[in-house]
Amino acid sequence: xxxxxxxxxxxxxxxxxxxxxxxxxxxxxxxxxxxxxxxxxxxxxxxxxxxxxxxxxxxxxxxxxxxxxxxxxxxxxxxxxxxxxxxxxxxxxxxxxxxxxxxxxxxxxxxxxxxxxxxxxxxxxxxxxxxxxxxxxxxxxxxxxxxxxxxxxxxxxxxxxxxxxxxxxxxxxxxxxxxxxxxxxxxxxxxxxxxxxxxxxxxxxxxxxxxxxxxxxxxxxxxxxxxxxxxxxxxxxxxxxxxxxxxxxxxxxxxxxxxxxxxxxxxxxxxxxxxxxxxxxxxxxxxxxxxxxxxxxxxxxxxxxxxxxxxxxxxxxxxxxxxxxxxxxxxxxxxxxxxxxxxxxxxxxxxxxxxxxxxxxxxxxxxxxxxxxxxxxxxxxxxxxxxxxxxxxxxxxxxxxxxxxxxxxxxxxxxxxxxxxxxxxxxxxxxxxxxxxxxxxxxxxxxxxxxxxxxxxxxxxxxxxxxxxxxxxxxxxxxxxxxxxxxxxxxxxxxxxxxxxxxxxxxxxxxxxxxxxxxxxxxxxxxxxxxxxxxxxxxxxxxxxxxxxxxxxxxxxxxxxxxxxxxxxxxxxxxxxxxxxxxxxxxxxxxxxxxxxxxxxxxxxxxxxxxx
DNA sequence: ATCAGGATGAGTAGAAAC
DNA sequence: GTTTCTACTCATCCTGAT
Numbered sequence: 001x002x003x004x005x006x007x008x009x010x011x012x013x014x015x016x017x018x019x020x021x022x023x024x025x026x027x028x029x030x031x032x033x034x035x036x037x038x039x040x041x042x043x044x045x046x047x048x049x050x051x052x053x054x055x056x057x058x059x060x061x062x063x064x065x066x067x068x069x070x071x072x073x074x075x076x077x078x079x080x081x082x083x084x085x086x087x088x089x090x091x092x093x094x095x096x097x098x099x100x101x102x103x104x105x106x107x108x109x110x111x112x113x114x115x116x117x118x119x120x121x122x123x124x125x126x127x128x129x130x131x132x133x134x135x136x137x138x139x140x141x142x143x144x145x146x147x148x149x150x151x152x153x154x155x156x157x158x159x160x161x162x163x164x165x166x167x168x169x170x171x172x173x174x175x176x177x178x179x180x181x182x183x184x185x186x187x188x189x190x191x192x193x194x195x196x197x198x199x200x201x202x203x204x205x206x207x208x209x210x211x212x213x214x215x216x217x218x219x220x221x222x223x224x225x226x227x228x229x230x231x232x233x234x235x236x237x238x239x240x241x242x243x244x245x246x247x248x249x250x251x252x253x254x255x256x257x258x259x260x261x262x263x264x265x266x267x268x269x270x271x272x273x274x275x276x277x278x279x280x281x282x283x284x285x286x287x288x289x290x291x292x293x294x295x296x297x298x299x300x301x302x303x304x305x306x307x308x309x310x311x312x313x314x315x316x317x318x319x320x321x322x323x324x325x326x327x328x329x330x331x332x333x334x335x336x337x338x339x340x341x342x343x344x345x346x347x348x349x350x351x352x353x354x355x356x357x358x359x360x361x362x363x364x365x366x367x368x369x370x371x372x373x374x375x376x377x378x379x380x381x382x383x384x385x386x387x388x389x390x391x392x393x394x395x396x397x398x399x400x401x402x403x404x405x406x407x408x409x410x411x412x413x414x415x416x417x418x419x420x421x422x423x424x425x426x427x428x429x430x431x432x433x434x435x436x437x438x439x440x441x442x443x444x445x446x447x448x449x450x451x452x453x454x455x456x457x458x459x460x461x462x463x464x465x466x467x468x469x470x471x472x473x474x475x476x477x478x479x480x481x482x483x484x485x486x487x488x489x490x491x492x493x494x495x496x497x498x499x500x501x502x503x504x505x506x507x508x509x510x511x512x513x514x515x516x517x518x519x520x521x522x523x524x525x526x527x528x529x530x531x532x533x534x535x536x537x538x539x540x541x542x543x544x545x546x547x548x549x550x551x552x553x554x555x556x557x558x559x560x561x562x563x564x565x566x567x568x569x570x571x572x573x574x575x576x577x578x579x580x581x582x583x584x585x586x587x588x589x590x591x592x593x594x595x596x597x598x599x600x601x602x603x604x605x606x607x608x609x610x611x612x
Numbered sequence: 613a614t615c616a617g618g619a620t621g622a623g624t625a626g627a628a629a630c
Numbered sequence: 631g632t633t634t635c636t637a638c639t640c641a642t643c644c645t646g647a648t
Contacts, residue, residue, distance in 0.1 A: 289625080291625085322640095324640060326624065326638080328623075328624090358638095405639070405640065405641070452615090453614095453615065454615095457640090459640095461640045567640085568640050568641095569640075569641060571640090572641070573621095573624070573639040573641090574638090574639045574640080574642090575622095575639085575641045576621055576622070576642065578641085
């Protein structure tokens with residue numbers, strides 16, 4: 001992104017959605033940066049005005065450029081004055097709506113063509129919406145803009161020409177970017193970039209839009225991210241088209257400018273975007289979190305579900321990947337796509353124990369005939385911690401602990417809260433109710449020289465054993481002689497413990513875990529449970545390359561199960577600093593899981609596991 | 613150097629209110 | 631159906647005590 005062409009610094013181009021625009025203060029300098037490229041790109045408004053003209057003719061030209069008739073604009077300015085362009089625009093839109101049925105279609109068509117939609121599409125939509133309002137037409141047009149799949153897709157990806165007015169119209173805002181030499185980016189004709197480009201053009205986006213989006217989102221961006229980006233840009237364009245530069249500056253002195261921006265069209269655009277996003281979610285098969293979060297079933301609420309795995313996702317080996325459920329949008333779609341398009345299973349561990357823990361699991365395990373571990377663990381806070389009964393406030397009806405995080409409330413703080421609760425058993429003081437500061441130790445993280453903080457941290461990062469064991473239970477009959485496990489990002493060995501508690505013998509466990517503390521915990525557990533199998537510890541996932549895997553598979557006869565829960569700290573909402581998604585420093589290790597799983601599959605396709 | 617404690621929101625989804 | 635309110639989140643950074 002060093003080479004910025006045409007004097008437009010793309011980094012200054014504000015691609016924010018209107019949500020952010022709404023809260024922006026236009027006195028902020030960054031917005032002056034914003035206004036320049038947008039202003040030029042907005043439907044030729046800048047061209048329509050010239051600096052030598054009087055304010056009246058200038059503002060008239062602006063609205064004429066937006067597709068309103070000169071007569072109507074002049075009339076409205078006469079009525080409302082020229083100071084408040086928002087009011088003028090609202091009135092113009094009202095007039096347009098009220099005169100639509102009686103006026104000629106051509107006026108309406110011109111109106112929308114002036115807004116940047118192609119004449120062909122506008123004619124079609126206006127004809128379809130004879131009875132509709134301008135809002136309805138606009139909604140349809142916006143939908144077409146983003147979702148039109150019947151748009152010409154025959155265009156050659158190598159072509160620099162755009163095959164329809166429709167696409168040219170969408171290109172309006174990107175005209176400044178045309179001079180980007182996008183073709184330089186596409187070195188290999190069969191590259192992933194080009195496949196994305198083709199995909200996007202097939203979805204109805206122009207090649208320029210797709211290219212700009214890929215440039216801005218980066219080479220590793222997903223289709224969802226790219227479509228979201230383009231959609232946001234289109235919405236920003238629509239909003240900016242109705243928000244000329246001249247209107248922005250006076251608002252900076254108005255303390256109520258945020259409210260004043262919240263005018264009808266702005267609302268309309270926002271609604272349209274929400275609807276579009278919703279449709280995108282539906283259309284793209286975006287991952288939806290189930291409510292209640294019981295996945296393919298939990299012991300207390302069984303669901304009769306059968307699933308057909310995508311062919312590429314079928315084992316051997318079985319694989320099992322875990323991460324936090326509440327990720328930034330699109331993350332789980334990406335995870336699923338990288339894991340052979342297997343549908344994630346979202347489960348809240350509150351159905352298994354006293355603590356909530358919403359997690360997503362992508363796996364190719366059978367889902368029929370699962371059974372839970374016995375004995376069933378305490379299911380409520382009071383069962384798990386009987387002493388809490390003595391001071392638990394009557395107003396608090398919660399029975400489940402919230403998710404255990406890696407940072408805990410100090411003993412002093414919890415004590416303060418406890419005392420405060422004892423004092424206030426009636427109406428609760430606000431600050432006390434929010435004191436969510438429970439910490440709960442477990443013996444598993446015992447180990448000489450390990451601090452309490454580290455123990456909590458390790459526990460917080462761990463699998464919920466009962467939940468995972470429920471999913472693993474289907475393996476019990478399949479591997480009576482024991483299992484070969486490749487455990488990536490093992491942590492404190494949640495997978496190993498789950499298999500052990502299911503009485504599935506651990507023949508070979510190759511554990512990859514970077515934390516020495518966690519390796520100590522797992523080794524300690526391994527020794528204390530008198531495991532007879534072989535434990536191989538590898539500290540760094542980067543050591544696990546093709547050669548190493550081949551050697552391990554050759555030695556131990558292949559892996560039956562590849563388990564991994566890659567770091568979530570760039571995904572979880574708890575992270576206030578680096579919630580960077582899958583591209584984050586730590587969470588990007590997900591791609592190492594994919595790499596290793598893929599290698600194992602490839603190697604094992606030639607070297608069958610002895611167990612399968 | 614290590615550890616414990618405290619301060620630090622954004623983003624999101626779902627419930628509740630309208 | 632839409633808007634507003636509410637609750638929740640495998641965390642990180644900094645400071646002071648040891």
